Amino acid sequence: LRKGFPEVVYCEGKTPQQAAEILIRLAETTDASVMGTRSGVEVYHLVAQMRPEFQYDEQARMVYLKRQASPPVGHVVVLAAGTSDLPVAREAVLTLELMGACTTLIVDVGVAGLHRLLEHLDTIYAARVLVVVAGMEGALASVVGGLVDRPVVAVPTSVGYGSHFGGLAPLLSMLNACASGIGTVNIDNGFGAGYLAALINQLGEST
Amino acid sequence: LRKGFPEVVYCEGKTPQQAAEILIRLAETTDASVMGTRSGVEVYHLVAQMRPEFQYDEQARMVYLKRQASPPVGHVVVLAAGTSDLPVAREAVLTLELMGACTTLIVDVGVAGLHRLLEHLDTIYAARVLVVVAGMEGALASVVGGLVDRPVVAVPTSVGYGSHFGGLAPLLSMLNACASGIGTVNIDNGFGAGYLAALINQLGEST
Amino acid sequence: LRKGFPEVVYCEGKTPQQAAEILIRLAETTDASVMGTRSGVEVYHLVAQMRPEFQYDEQARMVYLKRQASPPVGHVVVLAAGTSDLPVAREAVLTLELMGACTTLIVDVGVAGLHRLLEHLDTIYAARVLVVVAGMEGALASVVGGLVDRPVVAVPTSVGYGSHFGGLAPLLSMLNACASGIGTVNIDNGFGAGYLAALINQLGEST
Amino acid sequence: LRKGFPEVVYCEGKTPQQAAEILIRLAETTDASVMGTRSGVEVYHLVAQMRPEFQYDEQARMVYLKRQASPPVGHVVVLAAGTSDLPVAREAVLTLELMGACTTLIVDVGVAGLHRLLEHLDTIYAARVLVVVAGMEGALASVVGGLVDRPVVAVPTSVGYGSHFGGLAPLLSMLNACASGIGTVNIDNGFGAGYLAALINQLGEST
Amino acid sequence: LRKGFPEVVYCEGKTPQQAAEILIRLAETTDASVMGTRSGVEVYHLVAQMRPEFQYDEQARMVYLKRQASPPVGHVVVLAAGTSDLPVAREAVLTLELMGACTTLIVDVGVAGLHRLLEHLDTIYAARVLVVVAGMEGALASVVGGLVDRPVVAVPTSVGYGSHFGGLAPLLSMLNACASGIGTVNIDNGFGAGYLAALINQLGEST
Amino acid sequence: LRKGFPEVVYCEGKTPQQAAEILIRLAETTDASVMGTRSGVEVYHLVAQMRPEFQYDEQARMVYLKRQASPPVGHVVVLAAGTSDLPVAREAVLTLELMGACTTLIVDVGVAGLHRLLEHLDTIYAARVLVVVAGMEGALASVVGGLVDRPVVAVPTSVGYGSHFGGLAPLLSMLNACASGIGTVNIDNGFGAGYLAALINQLGEST
Amino acid sequence: LRKGFPEVVYCEGKTPQQAAEILIRLAETTDASVMGTRSGVEVYHLVAQMRPEFQYDEQARMVYLKRQASPPVGHVVVLAAGTSDLPVAREAVLTLELMGACTTLIVDVGVAGLHRLLEHLDTIYAARVLVVVAGMEGALASVVGGLVDRPVVAVPTSVGYGSHFGGLAPLLSMLNACASGIGTVNIDNGFGAGYLAALINQLGEST
Amino acid sequence: LRKGFPEVVYCEGKTPQQAAEILIRLAETTDASVMGTRSGVEVYHLVAQMRPEFQYDEQARMVYLKRQASPPVGHVVVLAAGTSDLPVAREAVLTLELMGACTTLIVDVGVAGLHRLLEHLDTIYAARVLVVVAGMEGALASVVGGLVDRPVVAVPTSVGYGSHFGGLAPLLSMLNACASGIGTVNIDNGFGAGYLAALINQLGEST
Numbered sequence A, B, C, D, E, F, G, H: 001l002r003k004g005f006p007e008v009v010y011c012e013g014k015t016p017q018q019a020a021e022i023l024i025r026l027a028e029t030t031d032a033s034v035m036g037t038r039s040g041v042e043v044y045h046l047v048a049q050m051r052p053e054f055q056y057d058e059q060a061r062m063v064y065l066k067r068q069a070s071p072p073v074g075h076v077v078v079l080a081a082g083t084s085d086l087p088v089a090r091e092a093v094l095t096l097e098l099m100g101a102c103t104t105l106i107v108d109v110g111v112a113g114l115h116r117l118l119e120h121l122d123t124i125y126a127a128r129v130l131v132v133v134a135g136m137e138g139a140l141a142s143v144v145g146g147l148v149d150r151p152v153v154a155v156p157t158s159v160g161y162g163s164h165f166g167g168l169a170p171l172l173s174m175l176n177a178c179a180s181g182i183g184t185v186n187i188d189n190g191f192g193a194g195y196l197a198a199l200i201n202q203l204g205e206s207t
């Protein structure tokens, strides 16, 4: 079942010991890649003592063991509006890579500087699927969705303040986007966006 | 550009005359399919006087002219939790068909009667993409998302009352689904769900 | 005081008789322009019986008497994302004209079709002040704000459905815009936007 | 009055000294069981110095003195969707036990893995009352409610992030459940759920 | 399965024809009682033409066919705070009766007139289960919950205005009630409250 | 002006130095009582070094200098639903005393234990004005409001969790109270409640 | 009990027949004044057939029978920000008069035209209690509260649009007013404001 | 492009090292002023080691390098309702100064003490643009907007508690202001207000 899919552990709300234990057990009982999201570095330290082949990404707060052999397929372009959106974008990128998708990350292309976005038009047009990560007002999803005829996965982030209400502003923005072809995931859910985009990207491969 | 895509008119907030006029002009100036969403039957009557080849779907409240020649491809399964969700589901189905997707509609499979859902497991597993349309608490998205390893497009509907707050309950439910691989669109946005699912479904065709 | 400013009556919540009476009295006791916002056509009919020089704009739902002699000054560009935003945009335009501003209206430049917006770059760059009227996710304010170094007045509209919550989505969007130089007014408040833009535009005149 | 009911102290917002004092006084002035909810371990340490027969449950954050002699009656099944919901579930279980209910706890049966839930069908069907503890989207309540013809007490938890809004998502989900026979308590209110379920369970005993 | 339970049709969002058809089919294919909630009188007229043994309750907006033979059991007391809460209370009462519960309805016992409530103390103490129906601030649930050691099912109603927000005020009130033993159902959900109370009441019978 | 009124400093958001300085200056430049609300003990320490006649109330978090000579007048009864509401109640009491009102504090009279409230009926009936302080669902305001024909000032507190939303539940409860004669102040605003009650109480004195 | 207080019927949600019946019965069984709030004119017509001494106020939507003999006492000043707030203000005034308070109504004193408010300073300073009725942003309550050292009863109205959210804006404004001595009632609750103000006003009379 | 405009870095969500690096690079690659908003003092320390000509404003939490030569133009008056609003007001003032606007700051002019505001009438009337910074209920914007015929930029602050909801109360207040000519920016967005006011102020200069 779910061949080639990584095993995923959501580490938030688990003690480092609990998280590490599950990750190691999964590494031993399956031959899939293993990933722990929302994980502090202590989880990694515990895991690495037993299994030094695990890696840790500080920005994405992900501990993972990459195992797949086959080369990455397709092309998923992940766009992050600002540098503050990078942790979420990076979580998406890592998830995509662990699920076998060829991935390009483009940062700092918020709509307030449209020219910076338009410089990447070729890469954007070449994508099979796109992931748009944006806080503030989340307008990037609409603009990108209007540029392409490909599925866009939109991730609102909690980057903002005041009437941002912890990500509510870009969440509503993305759900109400005037461009078609956009599916939205939960605020800050880089993992979920990467997972969905990987499933979509996979469809482009003939089986 | 956007070869094979239908031209779409959002009729809400336009007079029947305005809507009809745009639909007819699009039918004349392009050779794509033409569809008008959220359209009353008066729009259809106006359009049909000039262009009798247009059709009207009362449940989906859609007026449309289907033009594509090539047979439908792939397989999108649309699941509606209850009969009250049918208008939204039907809007998704019609959009999918106008965009060339082979589509199956399954109705009345709310999670309160799990056996009714599980009777359709074969169809569900055979889908390339799934659209889940649900009001009330919107739990169907999570259950279906847990059953398949395919992209799921979730559409919350405004079917409910009281603390449903016009679709807010299933919207939050779908955004927080414990299953992975789900992208959510706006409340009652059957068109948007169909459009996104069609884009995804299309990726399964080799070009 | 307030030389050259029109007298304004908010007609909502008043009977046509009450509204008409106030409008006529203002026309008689002042020599300013007189305008009634959110006014049904019955108000106009009552007013016009007594004062045929009044005019009525059905789209803006405004009844008004234009009196100023001096030619319009400056340049305010009003951009409406979609045709459904036109009533609000038109209310802004009429207000601007009654307050002596030279005004250009650009419609149907939603960000899902960026090229349509960019076709108007010259007009946009030539503006002294800009008013952006947008429903759905309201992303147009951010994009326009990023293009210009001029004050932008943003007006969210109630055009949308579902998680739009009557204009909340574009309102939050505009308040959280990643571009600087944007001031937001209440949902559907075309009058308020026009008034503020006219005050700003006026500053560009040497006194 | 309220024969056989435990005395309950809500420790949040009290100093450890205050809480300990009340618990000890209740232990001395009544012959009922005594329980302190939402209590840190310091309360226990203070209480145990005077009354070593008190116990402490770290997960449930409950300090308690179990006194009833009669064997537990009936059968309440407590289901927790994920391991992160365990503290709330455990608070319910302990409350049930102190109120004399025979209780079974089933964990990690979230609807994303339906098979894990269905493995417990026999236990579920054997229950007199059920308590469903779930965060995320709270869909478990609907699914369980659909499986049984027994009263279900639903407890939304604050486990989640983003548009979860501290438990609002599963709360609305449970209130809008498409299955009948579900009563909902406050977010994270394991005690309240246990208390209500114990009252219901008690009705199954002939008096 | 579900022996002795009525068949239930939720008529809102169905045409009278659709609703009537389902009700008649259920009357013919099962030997259970049949009830249609949220039903206009036209549904009844259509049903009664074919099946004159159906009845209609205008206040509860329920069309139903009562079939059970065995006498009602137990005792459920339904309390309605004000006369405006009667439609919801009546929906609960009818549901309870169709599910075989012996039911007493007490009206106009809002907490602003405590003496009126306390006049009914004997009946209240005699109940096996209680249903509290209240709009405004919904305080009745807390007061009743404090008086009894029996399960209380609380139903907030949409009776109120302003900051009542369609029932949100009593809903939050009931979820946060300082008395224990209260389970809450959706706003105006008299059917759901009756259903849950009937399930609980049934437990008091020895099987 | 405002003869006999204390000078009030809101210390939140000021450094202890800033707060202390203003308090001392007021003590020196006026002959009124001086009070600092929401003040940590450090403010008191700083003030007391210079002006040892200042006092500090830890529960109310108030530093104050009581100066009025005339004996307290009238009778304000402050009722606190639970012990966790005491800080807010105490802030009200101290404010009342500094404004010259004769005040009685009654604690732990939540509506879940109606008998405890009714034991104080004589005191309650003897009040000229009443202040009701309650968290959770805030039902105490309705019950007290129903008992008396005197003005009631209601203060919702942030005591609660989950769907309490930081005091929103009792705030809405109090605003929607089914009893008449209740005025509500902001969540946790013990000072505001005391101030308003003191103004009302004062009216009972003939001038 | 409640000597001199009118009997009050809340007519919303009652049929004209029901409302009329209760009003007439109260007129016959008590010798107090009788008032029906939120009442359509049909109620009046039904009542007046039997009891022609009843009166009807169309603006306040109140049907009433005024009976008290003693002259009005004290002085309550009711301020309405705009003419659209008049229905609510008038409901307050009528309630005050039926409860024996001497009342002055001041209209059209919104804070955008401060001079119009300040023209009434003498009347404002002469008040024993004040009622402030305001929609839009409700700032009038703060300004009036700052001018006087008397109790202020604030009534937010639903007059506004967009982000007004049916009165939420002025409600929050009044609850957060930077002036002290303000108690707030529910949105549009002119009756409640009048009732509370009358109770306060009454205290100024020596008994 | 954007001649004479400062380069702006938003430091929140960046490490001090990252922020400092960008600030220094901007100082070296442009000859504009450079400013870093929402910056801790550590950023300043890092920057000052390399570039001692940078300055730090602790209250505004801004690190900046002022470079423009030309004397400030126009006149922007910034009004802060209370001292707690000073950090936001100061952020606006500094932004205005770096953008070349002649600026006056007036503090402690909340509407509860109208006389303090009116003492500054001359300065207020002399302004070309005004910025109003206010927490609590934000009424100052309406009052100031009513006094002047100049553009007003309103900034709600998060100063408040309870039903303030982190600035929501004054935000809604300002959006619904009954005075015309007000544009609102996000809660606590002193920078954004200063930026917009500077753009407007600049228009008053002839080019």
Ligand SMILES: Nc1ncnc2c1ncn2[C@@H]1O[C@H](COP(=O)(O)O)[C@@H](O)[C@H]1O
Pocket: A008, A009, A010, A011, A037, A038, A189, A191, A192, B178, B179, B180, D082, D083, D084
């Ligand atoms: N960051 C995340 N956000 C949402 N869901 C996640 C995240 N990481 C993992 N999950 C989901 O959580 C499940 C694992 O949860 P658990 O069994 O509690 O570790 C996986 O199957 C994922 O679908």
Ligand SMILES: Nc1ncnc2c1ncn2[C@@H]1O[C@H](COP(=O)(O)O)[C@@H](O)[C@H]1O
Pocket: B082, B083, B084, D178, D179, D180, E008, E009, E010, E011, E037, E038, E189, E191, E192
């Ligand atoms: N008033 C009601 N509120 C909520 N759920 C209801 C109501 N009436 C019926 N139901 C549920 O709706 C189901 C029937 O829905 P349907 O199949 O659409 O008629 C029944 O199984 C009931 O559990």
Ligand SMILES: Nc1ncnc2c1ncn2[C@@H]1O[C@H](COP(=O)(O)O)[C@@H](O)[C@H]1O
Pocket: E082, E083, F178, F179, F180, G008, G009, G010, G011, G037, G038, G189, G191, G192
């Ligand atoms: N407009 C109103 N808003 C809120 N409460 C009201 C209103 N009018 C009457 N009431 C209250 O409702 C009670 C009468 O309700 P009822 O018995 O349903 O007619 C009276 O005792 C009043 O306290």
Ligand SMILES: Nc1ncnc2c1ncn2[C@@H]1O[C@H](COP(=O)(O)O)[C@@H](O)[C@H]1O
Pocket: A082, A083, A084, C178, C179, C180, H008, H009, H010, H011, H037, H038, H189, H191, H192
């Ligand atoms: N305090 C602030 N609030 C909102 N936006 C800001 C603030 N400070 C700077 N900005 C904007 O953020 C942009 C810089 O963001 P960044 O590139 O992440 O440093 C600038 O162009 C400003 O328009």
Ligand SMILES: [Mg+2]
Pocket: A144, A145, A146, A147, A148, A149, A150, A179, A180, A181
């Ligand atoms: Mg697209």
Ligand SMILES: [Mg+2]
Pocket: B144, B145, B146, B147, B148, B149, B150, B179, B180, B181
């Ligand atoms: Mg899946």
Ligand SMILES: [Mg+2]
Pocket: C144, C145, C146, C147, C148, C149, C150, C179, C180, C181
């Ligand atoms: Mg700009």
Ligand SMILES: [Mg+2]
Pocket: D144, D145, D146, D147, D148, D149, D150, D179, D180, D181
């Ligand atoms: Mg069930």
Ligand SMILES: [Mg+2]
Pocket: E144, E145, E146, E147, E148, E149, E150, E179, E180, E181
């Ligand atoms: Mg109880």
Ligand SMILES: [Mg+2]
Pocket: F144, F145, F146, F147, F148, F149, F150, F179, F180, F181
């Ligand atoms: Mg009372």
Ligand SMILES: [Mg+2]
Pocket: G144, G145, G146, G147, G148, G149, G150, G179, G180, G181
């Ligand atoms: Mg005052």
Ligand SMILES: [Mg+2]
Pocket: H144, H145, H146, H147, H148, H149, H150, H179, H180, H181
């Ligand atoms: Mg003005």
